[in-house]
Amino acid sequence: MAYFEIDRLSKSFGKSKVIDNLSLSVRQGESVVVFGPSGCGKTVLLRLISGVLRADAGDIRIDGESIAHLGPDHRDVAMAFQNFALYPHMTAFENIASPLRARKLAEAEISRRVHELAELLRIDHVLGHTPRELSNGQKQRTSLARSLAAPPAVLLLDDPLRNVDAKIRYEMRLELPRVLREYRSTVFYVTQDYKEAMALGNRVGVLYDGTFQQVDTPAGIYGRPESIRIARLFGDPPVNLLPARPELSGDGRAKLRIGGSDLVGPPSLESLVGRDLLVGIRPEDIEVLTEPAEGAIAVELDALTPLNVRAVMLLRDGQGTEILASCPEDDRPPLSRGRRQVWARLDLGRALFFDRATEMRIH
Amino acid sequence: MIVKAVRAVLLALVALFFLFPIFWVLLMSVMTNQDILRSPPSLIFEPTLENYVALISGQLDTSVGTLEVAYMRNLMNSLILGVGSVLLSLLLGVPAAYAFARFRFRLGENIAFTLLSFRFAPPLLVLLPLLFYFQQLGLYDTYFGLIWVYQLITLPLILWIVRGYFEDISEDIEHAYRLDGHSWLATFLRIAIPLARPGIAAAALLAFIFAWNNFIFALILGSSDVQPVTVGALAFITASGINYGQIAAALVLSVVPTLILALFAQRYLVEGLSLGAVKG
Numbered sequence: 353m354a355y356f357e358i359d360r361l362s363k364s365f366g367k368s369k370v371i372d373n374l375s376l377s378v379r380q381g382e383s384v385v386v387f388g389p390s391g392c393g394k395t396v397l398l399r400l401i402s403g404v405l406r407a408d409a410g411d412i413r414i415d416g417e418s419i420a421h422l423g424p425d426h427r428d429v430a431m432a433f434q435n436f437a438l439y440p441h442m443t444a445f446e447n448i449a450s451p452l453r454a455r456k457l458a459e460a461e462i463s464r465r466v467h468e469l470a471e472l473l474r475i476d477h478v479l480g481h482t483p484r485e486l487s488n489g490q491k492q493r494t495s496l497a498r499s500l501a502a503p504p505a506v507l508l509l510d511d512p513l514r515n516v517d518a519k520i521r522y523e524m525r526l527e528l529p530r531v532l533r534e535y536r537s538t539v540f541y542v543t544q545d546y547k548e549a550m551a552l553g554n555r556v557g558v559l560y561d562g563t564f565q566q567v568d569t570p571a572g573i574y575g576r577p578e579s580i581r582i583a584r585l586f587g588d589p590p591v592n593l594l595p596a597r598p599e600l601s602g603d604g605r606a607k608l609r610i611g612g613s614d615l616v617g618p619p620s621l622e623s624l625v626g627r628d629l630l631v632g633i634r635p636e637d638i639e640v641l642t643e644p645a646e647g648a649i650a651v652e653l654d655a656l657t658p659l660n661v662r663a664v665m666l667l668r669d670g671q672g673t674e675i676l677a678s679c680p681e682d683d684r685p686p687l688s689r690g691r692r693q694v695w696a697r698l699d700l701g702r703a704l705f706f707d708r709a710t711e712m713r714i715h
Numbered sequence: 716m717i718v719k720a721v722r723a724v725l726l727a728l729v730a731l732f733f734l735f736p737i738f739w740v741l742l743m744s745v746m747t748n749q750d751i752l753r754s755p756p757s758l759i760f761e762p763t764l765e766n767y768v769a770l771i772s773g774q775l776d777t778s779v780g781t782l783e784v785a786y787m788r789n790l791m792n793s794l795i796l797g798v799g800s801v802l803l804s805l806l807l808g809v810p811a812a813y814a815f816a817r818f819r820f821r822l823g824e825n826i827a828f829t830l831l832s833f834r835f836a837p838p839l840l841v842l843l844p845l846l847f848y849f850q851q852l853g854l855y856d857t858y859f860g861l862i863w864v865y866q867l868i869t870l871p872l873i874l875w876i877v878r879g880y881f882e883d884i885s886e887d888i889e890h891a892y893r894l895d896g897h898s899w900l901a902t903f904l905r906i907a908i909p910l911a912r913p914g915i916a917a918a919a920l921l922a923f924i925f926a927w928n929n930f931i932f933a934l935i936l937g938s939s940d941v942q943p944v945t946v947g948a949l950a951f952i953t954a955s956g957i958n959y960g961q962i963a964a965a966l967v968l969s970v971v972p973t974l975i976l977a978l979f980a981q982r983y984l985v986e987g988l989s990l991g992a993v994k995g
Contacts, residue, residue, distance in 0.1 A: 402894055403893075403894075404894075424893040424894050425895075425898055427894075430894055431894050435885065437890070439888060440888075441910060450892065450895040450897070454895050454901075495891075502896070
């Protein structure tokens with residue numbers, strides 16, 4: 353049963369359509385991550401939901417009732433802002449208490465709730481400070497506490513971890529789901545970091561060109577992206593896209609010519625014979641070998657970058673096409689730095705096939 | 716070392732140059748007219764408070780007899796006019812500034828510019844028609860009439876200065892307050908105004924000084940009943956001579972309120988601006 357519904361929402365600024373016929377249904381208590389490149393309209397979408405902006409067309413419903421005509425103060429929607437948007441002339445306590453004061457709760461009840469939240473978010477020791485005396489991490493927690501103070505029907509989080517340092521970001525990524533579970537709000541979480549999207553959402557909506565291009569579980573979007581653009585946005589290092597045209601070999605199986613070698617494709621490829629494709633292969637689906645092997649193409653290793661626990665290798669095939677491969681640092685082939693001849697085995701069974709003209713994935 | 720010393724000397728010279736007239740006026744205010752007019756001027760004289768006594772008592776003794784002066788009343792008038800017109804301007808100008816800062820509406824910029832353009836035209840241009848209007852409407856020689864016409868001076872100042880401060884407040888902060896469940900009026904009163912307070916204080920102070928210093932409107936549109944000190948000082952140019960001592964004392968007294976206000980507001984302004992209140 354849909355609890356929160358966005359129904360064919362549109363919003364233009366001048367001639368540019370920022371949100372174009374966008375729809376989405378969300379269950380109660382579900383976390384949806386809105387993921388998209390910067391400037392794709394994520395923030396506009398949140399502003400339309402919060403009521404700060406009015407949509408040109410379409411409807412927004414909570415529990416079946418339209419809220420599109422209501423002002424931001426009557427929507428039962430709370431938001432944590434990317435730049436925190438704390439009230440500089442009030443203490444952290446008063447910032448968090450603000451939604452409770454709007455609801456005219458008794459002073460004792462306000463105090464109890466603020467302290468409870470502050471404890472949960474571990475900012476109880478700085479409640480008496482003004483925002484400029486808080487660290488970025490504390491500001492972020494204060495702004496989150498404020499948005500949770502009067503548990504809203506829908507909670508909007510606008511890239512809340514953008515402006516905090518890496519350590520706090522990791523902490524909060526672990527902590528947020530716990531806090532949000534406690535409040536059972538329906539959550540819209542906006543981010544442009546795909547790792548955050550993977551970590552936080554029951555579902556991820558990929559937003560660009562004014563509408564959701566794909567809505568799926570994080571694993572679904574990673575494993576079955578609808579288009580080349582989504583595949584590229586989702587994943588780091590990004591997916592390899594190799595142009596190829598499958599052909600039938602003598603034994604009736606489809607083969608792909610990649611890097612000057614003929615590779616045998618999965619059975620699903622047989623129906624695609626003769627079409628111009630882009631073959632998408634995730635870097636982790638490429639095995640780098642120091643010896644020639646069956647099904648491995650000869651490539652040159654251009655660069656090797658150890659990235660924390662993963663190593664990323666930049667390979668170049670005979671035509672000069674760059675291919676990225678990655679593997680756990682511990683499993684990486686014993687290679688010293690510097691250019692050298694290696695072999696790459698592509699796991700075509702896990703490859704994504706895109707039509708080269710439409711850039712859409714072929715099912 | 717030398718650079719420092721030179722700088723100190725130069726600064727002292729500049730300060731002396733600008734402060735000397737004030738110093739001289741202070742001296743004159745405690746001199747008799749005879750001392751003031753002595754040639755060459757001398758710093759050795761018997762200080763007297765009779766100029767101040769004359770101002771405060773309202774009795775001006777001249778060679779031809781005693782004149783009534785309404786100086787204390789003028790001072791009161793200045794306060795009434797200054798405070799009244801600044802308060803009215805704040806009441807009208809601050810919400811208007813907020814509207815111009817936050818909302819785009821038809822002819823919005825034109826209206827804002829029209830209000831600013833009041834400052835372009837020399838007052839003399841509108842004075843005569845204004846006088847006729849005022850006499851017709853019964854506004855001549857009333858506080859209300861003068862406060863109204865002072866809006867030409869104070870309203871554009873407040874509107875344009877405060878508008879800039881409102882524009883500097885992050886819209887997200889106001890949006891956050893709305894989302895907390897507060898009405899837009901509460902947001903205006905409890906977020907926008909407190910955060911723009913340093914700007915409002917600066918604009919109010921500036922408007923007050925401009926209103927206080929105004930001469931021509933009050934000269935033409937009011938009688939001595941409502942005239943401020945700027946016009947009242949004319950009374951010391953009498954048939955029997957110019958009473959420089961009283962003029963100087965009148966000046967000193969008329970500077971005091973603005974000086975106190977400026978000193979008070981300066982501390983407040985510096986504090987407000989250095990808080991970086993708006994940046995959060």
